[in-house]
Every structure is written in structure tokens, then in C-alpha cells.
Amino acid sequence: VLYPAGFYARQIPVEASVTLPAGWQFGSALETAATSGAQTSFKRTDLETLVDSPVYAGRYTARFDLDPGGIVPVHLDLFADRPEKLVVNPDQLQMHRLLVQQAYKLFGSHHFSHYDFLYSLSDQVVNQGLEHHQSSEDGTDPDSFIKWDEYASDRDLLPHEFTHSWNGKFRRPADLWTPNYNVPMQDSLLWVYEGQTQYWGQVLAARSGLWSAQQALDQMAYTAAYDQIETGRQWRPLEDTTNDEIINPRRPQSWPDWQRFEDYYEEGKLIWLEADTLIREQSGGKRSLDDFARGFFGINDGGVTPITYTIGDVIKALNAVQPYDWAGFLRQRVDAINKSPPLEGLARGGYRLVYTDAPSAILAADDTEHKRVDLLFSIGLVIDDEDKTHQGMLKKVAYNGAAFRAKLTEGGQILAVNGIAYEADVLKDAIRAAKVDSQPIELIVRTGDRFRAARVDYHEGLRYPHLERQGTGPALLDQILAPRP
Numbered sequence: 001v002l003y004p005a006g007f008y009a010r011q012i013p014v015e016a017s018v019t020l021p022a023g024w025q026f027g028s029a030l031e032t033a034a035t036s037g038a039q040t041s042f043k044r045t046d047l048e049t050l051v052d053s054p055v056y057a058g059r060y061t062a063r064f065d066l067d068p069g070g071i072v073p074v075h076l077d078l079f080a081d082r083p084e085k086l087v088v089n090p091d092q093l094q095m096h097r098l099l100v101q102q103a104y105k106l107f108g109s110h111h112f113s114h115y116d117f118l119y120s121l122s123d124q125v126v127n128q129g130l131e132h133h134q135s136s137e138d139g140t141d142p143d144s145f146i147k148w149d150e151y152a153s154d155r156d157l158l159p160h161e162f163t164h165s166w167n168g169k170f171r172r173p174a175d176l177w178t179p180n181y182n183v184p185m186q187d188s189l190l191w192v193y194e195g196q197t198q199y200w201g202q203v204l205a206a207r208s209g210l211w212s213a214q215q216a217l218d219q220m221a222y223t224a225a226y227d228q229i230e231t232g233r234q235w236r237p238l239e240d241t242t243n244d245e246i247i248n249p250r251r252p253q254s255w256p257d258w259q260r261f262e263d264y265y266e267e268g269k270l271i272w273l274e275a276d277t278l279i280r281e282q283s284g285g286k287r288s289l290d291d292f293a294r295g296f297f298g299i300n301d302g303g304v305t306p307i308t309y310t311i312g313d314v315i316k317a318l319n320a321v322q323p324y325d326w327a328g329f330l331r332q333r334v335d336a337i338n339k340s341p342p343l344e345g346l347a348r349g350g351y352r353l354v355y356t357d358a359p360s361a362i363l364a365a366d367d368t369e370h371k372r373v374d375l376l377f378s379i380g381l382v383i384d385d386e387d388k389t390h391q392g393m394l395k396k397v398a399y400n401g402a403a404f405r406a407k408l409t410e411g412g413q414i415l416a417v418n419g420i421a422y423e424a425d426v427l428k429d430a431i432r433a434a435k436v437d438s439q440p441i442e443l444i445v446r447t448g449d450r451f452r453a454a455r456v457d458y459h460e461g462l463r464y465p466h467l468e469r470q471g472t473g474p475a476l477l478d479q480i481l482a483p484r485p
């Protein structure tokens with residue numbers, strides 16, 4: 001974007017227009033001024049709003065009102081490759097409407113004059129989630145609504161991006177706010193910006209019904225298990241991972257678990273769960289992180305202008321909800337090297353992490369959707385299952401796991417297991433058999449034009465993470481995931 005130097009982006013006026021192919025519809029946070037044939041002119045706005053307000057357009061679209069009669073309009077704008085994919089049944093629509101209501105109950109405010117989920121159901125448009133102040137760019141598989149149960153795992157996407165309107169866009173870390181696009185951003189508080197958004201995204205997914213409570217628990221189990229095997233925590237504090245977007249903005253990376261890639265999302269989530277359960281316990285159930293959300297993100301209802309914050313503001317707002325050594329709490333978890341992940345929130349929430357030999361339904365569906373076999377918590381591999389050519393290709397090798405110790409690396413391909421041609425079930429059978437056999441699992445592995453035998457000395461069977469209820473009475477985590485009345 002070319003703009004005059006020396007001005008705040010928010011003070012540079014812009015009058016934009018767009019010309020679309022005949023018959024196309026569009027969605028955007030921009031306000032329409034006039035339409036003339038194929039051309040739409042938008043109301044005068046400022047450069048910051050323009051850059052933050054993408055237009056999605058397409059031939060096959062559907063628009064759903066997510067808050068009929070609400071204070072301001074909220075819409076779900078669907079864009080599909082083919083018209084028959086634009087099928088939203090009444091239950092699905094209701095869950096998305098409840099998302100809006102549950103978010104309003106949580107934050108007690110709104111910071112947009114209208115909000116549009118720009119949601120592509122496409123094999124052509126990238127499956128992403130990108131937050132904006134008054135809209136979000138969301139992408140998923142063409143069959144997401146048609147095969148609802150099979151595509152459950154990513155269903156916290158819209159709750160996550162919607163949360164960003166409050167956490168990230170309206171309330172913004174001071175070093176992430178810049179006067180214009182020539183000033184580099186700093187990311188030191190991404191464990192609030194993304195970490196707490198990851199938390200509320202999953203909590204709101206459960207509260208709105210987009211996930212069942214069980215699905216939310218299963219996702220929490222996966223995060224806890226992954227953080228436990230993640231070796232990077234031996235050397236890298238969480239705070240340092242907030243530099244990942246600057247060091248390596250989502251380009252291919254070797255050994256992401258040894259590097260703790262962008263851990264401020266998922267481990268941030270566990271830290272906020274810990275804070276939530278702590279507030280609930282200390283206040284005797286009178287207060288919770290919901291009160292922090294309302295007090296911190298819910299100020300200046302209806303206001304759109306960003307209000308920045310520092311870590312001192314976060315600590316002050318937590319103390320206003322529940323007096324505690326929040327500075328020490330955060331410093332220990334964010335700045336220090338912690339060899340164990342923060343799982344106290346799960347324990348206080350009434351659950352503990354266990355492993356069984358069968359994956360949760362949402363994890364199994366996730367494997368099918370992403371055409372992979374996740375054996376990360378047993379022999380330490382995620383294996384490609386896309387088609388015959390890719391079958392057996394190693395997508396991820398857990399650093400210092402059993403397969404790693406047998407010198408398997410990403411990009412290698414398993415051709416045979418104990419002398420039998422590789423198939424996912426052949427490998428799973430071998431892992432089961434090795435539980436009662438002292439012999440290592442023998443693999444033939446191809447890397448480039450080299451073939452070799454690898455012996456994986458692993459005997460603990462298949463292992464998949466789950467949460468198991470601990471104690472009696474109402475569990476705090478169940479209360480957290482329940483819809484607000």
C-alpha cells in the first residue's frame with residue numbers, strides 16, 4: 001500500500017471502490033456508499049480501517065443473520081467453490097447465533113459497527129483464520145457443513161477469530177500498536193493476544209455448542225500431552241516464542257517441538273485455564289476469568305478505537321478480580337524455563353491427563369480430515385496418509401522420541417514394518433505386538449535414494465491422550481465449558 005509518509009494511518013482518508021464480475025456477491029466490514037452496475041463504492045474511511053477490512057467475493061455465496069434484532073448486525077458470509085456446498089441446517093445456524101450471544105455475555109460489550117465472518121468453503125482458497133477488528137477471514141473444507149461431525153476439530157476457528165475483535169484488535173498490546181505500516185510491530189504479549197484468545201475460542205466453542213463439552217476436553221488433553229513431550233521447554237522460555245513470527249513467519253521449520261514453535265498459543269491457553277481455576281477457587285466460586293474478560297476487554301462498549309495495554313495493566317486487572325501474586329504467577333510461567341507444562345489448571349478443574357490405546361473421536365476425525373496418522377505419543381511420529389505415493393512419509397518426528405532415537409527424520413518414508421509392506425494398520429499392529437515382545441520394531445526407511453533398516457526399541461503400545469475425571473462433585477472445568485445462562 002502506497003501512502004503519504006509522516007501521518008497516522010488512521011488519519012489518512014480513503015475512498016475505495018471495487019468492480020466485480022457480473023453476478024458476484026461480496027462481504028466486507030466496509031460500508032457501501034453506492035452501487036452502479038458492477039461497481040461498488042465504499043463510504044469514505046481511513047487507511048487503517050481499509051487495510052483491516054478485506055473484501056471476500058464470489059459467485060456462490062450465502063449470507064446468514066447471526067443476531068436478528070441485535071444491537072449491531074453480525075453476519076456469516078459463506079463463499080463456496082460450488083453452490084451445493086452452501087448448506088447450513090437450522091441447528092448449525094443456531095450454534096453460530098449462540099456464539100454471538102455467548103461472546104456478548106462473556107465480554108459485555110461489542111467493538112464493531114457491524115461484524116462479518118468471511119468464511120470460505122473451498123479447496124482453492126487457503127484454509128486460514130485471520131483476525132480483523134470488524135470481520136475475520138476464515139477458511140475451511142468445502143464439506144465442513146455437510147459432513148459436520150467429520151470436520152469438528154477446527155470448529156473453534158470462528159470463536160477464536162471473533163474473540164480477537166475484543167482481545168487483539170480493540171484491546172491491543174502496546175508494542176503491537178503502531179502508527180503506520182512502516183513501524184515494525186513487537187510481539188511480547190502474544191501469550192495474551194493469542195494465548196487467551198485460544199482459551200476463549202475453545203471455551204466459546206463449547207458454550208455455543210459448536211463443540212460438545214467432551215470435544216473441548218479432548219482438545220485440552222491433546223494440548224497437555226503435546227506440551228509434555230515438547231522438548232524445547234528444556235531450553236526456551238514461553239516469552240521467547242513470541243518472537244517466532246519475526247524469526248520465521250510460518251515457513252517450514254525442522255523439529256518444531258524442539259524449537260517450541262509459537263507455543264504462546266497452546267501453552268498460553270493452559271496458563272489462562274490455570275488462572276481461571278485459581279480465581280474460581282480463591283473466590284469460592286464467586287468470580288472467574290469471565291470477570292477479567294468483562295473488566296479488561298469490555299470497557300468502552302461500542303467504541304472501536306483501539307486501547308493499548310501493558311503487562312502491568314493485565315496484572316492490575318487480574319488483581320481487581322482476585323487479589324493474588326499475579327506478577328509472580330505470570331513471570332514464573334512466561335519468563336522462566338519450565339521443564340513441566342502448566343497442568344495445574346486441569347487438576348484444579350477436576351481432571352487429569354491419561355493415555356489409552358484408542359484416540360478420542362475428535363482426534364480420529366482430525367487424522368482423517370488431514371489425511372495423517374498421529375502416533376506422536378507412542379513411537380513419536382506423525383505419518384502422511386494422503387495417498388499411495390505419500391503413504392508412510394514422515395510429517396513430524398518427536399524430538400528425542402523412540403523413532404527419533406532410531407534416527408528417523410522428517411521427509412523419510414517408511415516402506416516396510418517387520419518385513420511387511422507399510423500400511424498404517426500394519427504399523428499399529430506392530431506397536432501393539434511390541435508391547436509384549438522385547439524385540440524392537442524393524443522398519444525399512446527410505447530417505448531420498450538411500451534405504452536402510454531402522455530398529456525402533458519401543459514397547460509401551462499405542463497411546464492417545466484423554467482427560468479423566470478426578471474427585472467428586474461439580475468439576476470447575478465442566479462449569480467453565482457450560483453455556484452462560
Ligand SMILES: [Zn+2]
Pocket residue numbers: 131160164193194197
Ligand atoms: Zn489468533
